[in-house]
Amino acid sequence: MKKIIFYLFFVIMAATLPYYAGGYLLHVSTTILIFMSLSLSWDMMLRTGQLSFGNAGFFGLGAYASLISVSNLDIHPVLSLFFAAVFAAGVALVVGFAVLRLRKIYFAITTLALALVFEVIVMNLSDLTGGSSGRVLPQAIFGGNSVLIYWLILFITIIVILISELLNKSKTHYAINSIRNDEITARSSGINVFKYLVFVFVFTSAIQGIIGGVYTQQYAFVMPESTFSLDFLLLPIAMALVGGIYTTMGPILGAIFLGLISEYLKLIMPYGHLFIYGLIIVIVILFLPEGIYKVARKKYRNRKSQEVKLDASSEGK
Amino acid sequence: MLEVNNLNVFYDKIQVIWELAMQVNKKEAVGIFGPNGSGKSTLIKAILGLVDSVEGEVLFRGQDLTKKKTYNIMRQGISLVPQNRELFPDMTVKENLKLGSAFISEARQSTDETLDFIYHIFPVLKKREEQLAGTLSGGQQRMLTVGRGLMAKPQLLILDEPSVGLQPSLVIELFQKLKEIKEKDVSILLAEQNVRQGLKIIDRGYVLENGRIVLEESAEDLLENEHIQKSYLGI
Amino acid sequence: MKINQKKTSWLFAILFFIVIIVGIWDASALIYGLQRGSLYALIALPLAMVLGIMDILNLAHGELLTVGLYASYVLFINFSIDPLISTLPVFIFLVILGGIIYFLTIKKVLGEGHLPQLLLTFGISIMLIELIKIYWTTRPRNVYRAYASSSITIGNFRIGSYEFLYVFLAFAVFLLLKLFLKKTRLGQAVYAVGQNPRGAEIVGINVDLVYLFIFCLSSGILGLTAGVMLPRVSIFPLTGNPFSLISFALVAMAGMGSINGILLAGITLGIAEAVIQAIPGYGGWSDLVFFGVLIAVIMAKNIQEA
Ligand SMILES: Nc1ncnc2c1ncn2[C@@H]1O[C@H](COP(=O)(O)OP(=O)(O)O)[C@@H](O)[C@H]1O
Numbered sequence: 001m002k003k004i005i006f007y008l009f010f011v012i013m014a015a016t017l018p019y020y021a022g023g024y025l026l027h028v029s030t031t032i033l034i035f036m037s038l039s040l041s042w043d044m045m046l047r048t049g050q051l052s053f054g055n056a057g058f059f060g061l062g063a064y065a066s067l068i069s070v071s072n073l074d075i076h077p078v079l080s081l082f083f084a085a086v087f088a089a090g091v092a093l094v095v096g097f098a099v100l101r102l103r104k105i106y107f108a109i110t111t112l113a114l115a116l117v118f119e120v121i122v123m124n125l126s127d128l129t130g131g132s133s134g135r136v137l138p139q140a141i142f143g144g145n146s147v148l149i150y151w152l153i154l155f156i157t158i159i160v161i162l163i164s165e166l167l168n169k170s171k172t173h174y175a176i177n178s179i180r181n182d183e184i185t186a187r188s189s190g191i192n193v194f195k196y197l198v199f200v201f202v203f204t205s206a207i208q209g210i211i212g213g214v215y216t217q218q219y220a221f222v223m224p225e226s227t228f229s230l231d232f233l234l235l236p237i238a239m240a241l242v243g244g245i246y247t248t249m250g251p252i253l254g255a256i257f258l259g260l261i262s263e264y265l266k267l268i269m270p271y272g273h274l275f276i277y278g279l280i281i282v283i284v285i286l287f288l289p290e291g292i293y294k295v296a297r298k299k300y301r302n303r304k305s306q307e308v309k310l311d312a313s314s315e316g317k
Numbered sequence: 318m319l320e321v322n323n324l325n326v327f328y329d330k331i332q333v334i335w336e337l338a339m340q341v342n343k344k345e346a347v348g349i350f351g352p353n354g355s356g357k358s359t360l361i362k363a364i365l366g367l368v369d370s371v372e373g374e375v376l377f378r379g380q381d382l383t384k385k386k387t388y389n390i391m392r393q394g395i396s397l398v399p400q401n402r403e404l405f406p407d408m409t410v411k412e413n414l415k416l417g418s419a420f421i422s423e424a425r426q427s428t429d430e431t432l433d434f435i436y437h438i439f440p441v442l443k444k445r446e447e448q449l450a451g452t453l454s455g456g457q458q459r460m461l462t463v464g465r466g467l468m469a470k471p472q473l474l475i476l477d478e479p480s481v482g483l484q485p486s487l488v489i490e491l492f493q494k495l496k497e498i499k500e501k502d503v504s505i506l507l508a509e510q511n512v513r514q515g516l517k518i519i520d521r522g523y524v525l526e527n528g529r530i531v532l533e534e535s536a537e538d539l540l541e542n543e544h545i546q547k548s549y550l551g552i
Numbered sequence: 553m554k555i556n557q558k559k560t561s562w563l564f565a566i567l568f569f570i571v572i573i574v575g576i577w578d579a580s581a582l583i584y585g586l587q588r589g590s591l592y593a594l595i596a597l598p599l600a601m602v603l604g605i606m607d608i609l610n611l612a613h614g615e616l617l618t619v620g621l622y623a624s625y626v627l628f629i630n631f632s633i634d635p636l637i638s639t640l641p642v643f644i645f646l647v648i649l650g651g652i653i654y655f656l657t658i659k660k661v662l663g664e665g666h667l668p669q670l671l672l673t674f675g676i677s678i679m680l681i682e683l684i685k686i687y688w689t690t691r692p693r694n695v696y697r698a699y700a701s702s703s704i705t706i707g708n709f710r711i712g713s714y715e716f717l718y719v720f721l722a723f724a725v726f727l728l729l730k731l732f733l734k735k736t737r738l739g740q741a742v743y744a745v746g747q748n749p750r751g752a753e754i755v756g757i758n759v760d761l762v763y764l765f766i767f768c769l770s771s772g773i774l775g776l777t778a779g780v781m782l783p784r785v786s787i788f789p790l791t792g793n794p795f796s797l798i799s800f801a802l803v804a805m806a807g808m809g810s811i812n813g814i815l816l817a818g819i820t821l822g823i824a825e826a827v828i829q830a831i832p833g834y835g836g837w838s839d840l841v842f843f844g845v846l847i848a849v850i851m852a853k854n855i856q857e858a
């Protein structure tokens with residue numbers, strides 16, 4: 001109960017942000033939410049034990065699907081997001097049937113190749129995609145109203161957070177955890193490993209697709225170089241790692257923390273600011289493999305239990 | 318020659334060996350007997366630096382081994398015939414044997430002579446010289462492992478359950494070979510569950526149960542011991 | 553992981569023949585593919601060594617090549633050292649860089665499972681890309697050498713003659729490596745560690761040292777290749793990036809740990825790409841050939857094993 005009130009408080013704070021924050025903070029928050037969703041979607045796949053580098057690829061697919069459906073089919077931009085999600089999910093389903101039979105480095109590197117593959121395809125279908133120079137939309141979604149855009153993205157992010165929580169609570173959670181920890185045992189206890197992997201891969205890709213769509217509708221253009229940019233691969237991973245993997249809170253905290261740093265970095269380091277993210281990943285892997293959230297939580301718990309002990313001993317006197 | 322004092326070994330904070338002390342003297346063959354899971358392999362791994370958390374003292378010819386890396390310990394005159402063989406499956410029998418001496422400077426010069434000696438004890442290895450180790454039968458692989466251990470011309474040969482997984486006739490054959498090897502003035506530390514065979518070659522033995530040494534006797538006395546007769550020899 | 557896996561997949565054999573036959577129909581593609589494929593093999597070899605012996609897939613592999621290219625570029629621009637001559641200093645530089653990376657990072661994740669290893673090397677690859685961006689921006693750079701633009705004409709086709717150096721170098725490096733593995737004690741140690749690190753330790757091999765050596769040598773080979781490549785490529789921070797993927801595709805094709813297989817796989821891929829490139833209007837798709845091959849090979853192997 002306490003927890004729900006706590007969450008509600010944050011949702012209300014976030015929803016009312018446009019009323020008390022300035023334009024710049026609103027813009028930063030929008031970006032943070034976008035990366036938060038991407039980061040959560042990456043982490044959800046990781047919870048099955050599969051390290052996917054495919055998130056940037058499905059982000060890009062969603063971006064193109066959304067833009068093309070709006071300009072060629074004249075669909076409403078909001079509706080185009082569903083199209084983006086469905087398209088990304090469809091591709092993920094087909095691709096997933098092949099790559100989800102792979103494990104470990106084979107899975108990771110094949111998904112790493114996906115973004116490159118999608119990019120080459122996009123480049124070569126230039127009638128539809130505009131090739132290497134990309135395409136623009138006549139105008140951004142909601143006529144470029146940044147408050148409405150923020151609310152839309154906040155809405156999507158909240159749904160992603162709920163999905164992530166659900167995934168960490170339900171029966172699925174048990175299945176996914178056991179697949180990650182010991183696939184053979186999971187299999188022998190009757191869990192349909194492949195089905196679960198396809199399921200998670202498809203819906204995380206759908207999330208990435210929708211986010212790609214939103215992003216495109218927000219900026220009203222696509223271009224291979226920026227749409228398939230390393231940012232959308234690297235930042236979500238760094239955020240989840242910093243915050244702490246396999247949790248909902250980790251990617252959320254990581255996204256806020258690194259998102260704020262990112263704005264500052266872009267100002268002082270126009271070229272090569274991603275260097276810091278590479279460094280962060282390396283440092284987290286080597287020195288802080290549990291991420292900030294879990295370490296902080298442990299410290300907090302330790303202190304609490306020490307306090308309890310102190311209380312007990314003082315009572316004894 | 319080998320002296321272990323006050324040894325405690327842990328796997329992730331779970332203690333497996335408790336306050337253990339033992340020694341092997343020059344030209345002596347010593348047995349460590351105990352049921353499965355009693356800690357025989359762990360003791361051997363602790364001596365050779367193959368486990369991380371080791372407390373206590375392991376002296377070999379006066380040198381403390383606990384601070385040394387495994388590869389360095391193997392260059393001091395100890396060699397190991399591990400329980401799960403650890404051969405190089407895609408190399409030939411001969412290549413496997415030669416690797417046994419290639420990185421031990423005292424043994425390297427006499428590689429060819431030692432090889433002849435090993436082929437003399439295990440003629441089957443000579444016959445299969447050019448065959449890949451991975452294609453040998455279980456028994457032959459065990460012989461190869463022993464052979465590779467001998468290639469290092471060790472002063473102390475440690476064998477971890479060489480009889481495991483072998484059919485009885487092969488076990489008897491193997492222990493006869495080990496007896497031959499013992500005549501060559503090599504000290505032997507033998508971990509075994511097969512006490513009956515083990516007693517044939519050792520001079521002195523320890524009984525290890527739940528990570529603690531519960532008995533230390535000469536081979537003759539062990540054979541007479543009631544506990545041994547009941548629990549290990551089924552008399 | 554095994555070094556001497558004999559069974560190269562049947563799929564690969566079929567692919568090889570199809571490619572050769574199609575290549576004969578278009579002879580220039582055959583030669584061009586041979587040149588390009590040798591380069592691929594040369595670059596894939598170090599990845600295969602690190603993967604086969606250390607059991608680590610180095611995602612910063614392509615970036616080490618990029619670093620080599622920029623090192624060679626700097627030596628040319630600032631000190632007018634010809635790229636072919638700079639192969640030696642760049643080789644040494646990359647050996648040292650490899651050693652530093654090994655000691656600071658790789659050593660700490662050995663045997664820790666694929667997840668930290670992949671993420672770590674991914675992070676390193678980003679760091680290298682971005683460092684290069686900071687110093688040299690994303691602007692492509694070229695080094696012009698007259699000797700590198702000579703060509704020969706066969707029938708209607710012009711083929712670069714400088715690129716035959718790739719073929720020569722690839723065969724030389726592969727031959728030397730095989731000799732080294734067979735004939736030297738260090739080579740035998742490498743061979744043994746690749747098959748069974750625990751067993752290697754037991755026979756007195758300093759496994760840590762072998763790992764360091766392999767990582768440094770792999771990095772060095774990339775430096776050597778970089779110097780030879782520089783006169784023929786335009787370099788930018790992401791030049792090397794696709795090579796991690798391509799190299800892995802070749803290793804998968806060759807079968808984990810087969811050294812001969814890599815040379816063959818490289819040439820096969822090179823020719824296949826050249827053939828696609830020769831099809832008018834579809835040349836841009838040649839960048840996908842490696843992926844098709846990768847998927848086909850690992851799917852086939854996967855199903856075989858199942
Ligand atoms: N790698 C390991 N991690 C944790 N526990 C282990 C490990 N190896 C052995 N053990 C435990 O240590 C005890 C002793 O095992 P071991 O030394 O292999 O016995 P033995 O060789 O006498 O059969 C057993 O309880 C076993 O379960």
Ligand SMILES: [Mg+2]
Binds near residue numbers: 400477
């Ligand atoms: Mg044992």
